[in-house]
Amino acid sequence: MKRVGILGGMGPEATILIMQKILAGVAAQDDSDHLPLIVDQNTQVPSRIKHLLEGGTVDPAPALADMARRLVAGGAEILAMPCNTAHHYADAIRTAVTVPMLDMIELSCAHAASLSDNGIVGVLGSPAVRKVGLFDGPLKRHGLTALYAQDEAQTLAAIRLLKSKGPSPEARAILKTASEELVQRGATVQLIACTEFSLIPEAVSAQANAFDTLDQLVKAIITQATQ
C-alpha cells in the first residue's frame, strides 16, 4: 500500500470527512487493512476566497507548495487535496514535488460526463470556483457546459456559516435553493463542488442527480493507494 498525503485543513471538517470516507471505503478486520495516510491539517493556509474574490494580496500557492514538500518529507507517495477551490493552485503544488497529485476536478468532470444526457452540469461550489473557471475548462473537454446558481452572495454566506458553525438549517436551505434552481435551468447532473457542502449533501434537490467531488477523490485514493 502507498502512503497518501492529504493537503488538508481547507476546511478542517472536510479533512476529517475524507478520512472517514477513506476508512469506510476499505473493508478491514484490523488496523493494518486500512490505508496509511499522512494528513496536513493545515488551518493556516491563506484564505482562497479572500485571494480570488476579495482582492486579497496573500497568495495561498506558496503555503500549498510548502505543504506538499512537508508531506513528501513525511513519507507521502501520492498527494490528494480535499478542497475544490484550492485546486486553482494545483500547478504550484505539482511543480514543488515529484510525487503525483490526484486531480479531484478532472476526476469529477469525467464522472459527470458519464452521467449527463444533455451536456449541462450544475456546479454547487464557491463563487471563487466560478470566477476562476476551475470546472469550465475540464467540463468543456468532456463536451459539457458548467452552470452556476445565480445568488452568489447566498452561496458564500452558506460556506461561511458552515465554516463557523458547522451544518445548520440555514446553510441547508441555501444549498437546496441553489440546487433546485439548477434543476429548473436544465442541470440535473450536479457536482457538490465545495467541501463545506460535502458536510450537508442531503440538502440538494431531490430532482438532482448530484454527486460529491470528494467521493470521486476518495475512490481514486483507494484505487491508487492499493495498486
Next chain:
Amino acid sequence: MKRVGILGGMGPEATILIMQKILAGVAAQDDSDHLPLIVDQNTQVPSRIKHLLEGGTVDPAPALADMARRLVAGGAEILAMPCNTAHHYADAIRTAVTVPMLDMIELSCAHAASLSDNGIVGVLGSPAVRKVGLFDGPLKRHGLTALYAQDEAQTLAAIRLLKSKGPSPEARAILKTASEELVQRGATVQLIACTEFSLIPEAVSAQANAFDTLDQLVKAIITQATQ
C-alpha cells in the same frame, strides 16, 4: 500556534476522533482559528497487542520512532499519540526526536488523583496495558492503586470487535460489565484507557465517575499548541 504532530492510526477511528475533539475544543469563526495538525494515520504500525500479549517478535518501537521523525520532518513542534498501549514505547519516541511529546498516561493519572477519594482507580484498557503496568507506576506516584477488570479475554474480544466492526451492542455490553465490576470492587473513578473504548464512552457504568484519557490529551494539546 504550534503545529501538533499526531502519531495516529492505532486505531484509525481513534485518530479521527481526536481530530474531531480538537476541532470541537476550539472556538472558531474561520479555518484559521483551528489548530494546525500533522497527522500520521499510520495503519501499518506492528500490532502492540501481538508484541506485548502474544509473544510476537516484531517490536513496534522502531516504527513509532520513525513516525516521530517523519512528523518532525513534516513540521511538527509538539507530538501526541492517541493510543494508550503504544505509550509503553514512549521512550523510543522521545529518544528519536528533540520536540516534546505529551504524556497521555501521566496527564490522566494526575486527573484521576484530583477525582479519587479512596485511592482506587479502575483502568478500562487492553490486557497489554495491565500486563506491562503502564498505569501502575504513574498512579502509584500519585498515591493511587490501579484495578483491572478480571475477564481479560472478554476485554480483548471487545477491542477486536471495535477494530473490525466499529461500535456494536456486543462491545458495549462487555465494557459495561467490566465497568460495573470495577465499581463493585471500589473503583468508582475509572479511566477509559483504550482509544477503541473511546468510541463507546456511553457504555460505562452509570455509577462510575469515568473519564477518557483521550480527553486529557486533547486538553493538553489545545493548551500547549496555543501557548
